[in-house]
Amino acid sequence: MPRNARSRPEADGRSAAVCYGPICQAQEELCRELSHVHLVSTAFAGMKVRxxxxxxxxxYQQAHNEVGAEAAQNAVHALGLLAARPK
Structure with missing residues (x-):
């Protein structure tokens, strides 16, 4: 029987060390290289310590709400829809 994602320890949060650094770095690099690509929030990176x-x-829902609000504001700015200032 093949193992599914739920049976892997890292899929249910039991993994002690999860490193998203390389993914975040790649996202930031992509945004620097392509002017039409925008990173609208990096706030999830600080949620663990909070x-x-x-x-x-x-x-938790509060984290999603905060990231959503920041992403919306920054997307509006990136699209030039308002004179919003990105965070």
Whole structure:
């Protein structure tokens, strides 16, 4: 029987060390290289230290709300729809 994602320890948050650094770096590099690509929020990176993660992969609703608000504001600015100032 093949193992599914739920059976892997890292998929249910039991993994102690999850490193997203290389992914974040690649996203930032892509935005620097392509002027039409925008990173509208990096706020998830600071959620663990603020206690807004349920486990290694899942965020509490407050975290999603904060990231959504920041992303919306920055997307509006990136699209030139308002004179919003990105965070």
């Amino acid at each position: 206690g807004l993660m349920q486990d290694a992969f899942h965020y």
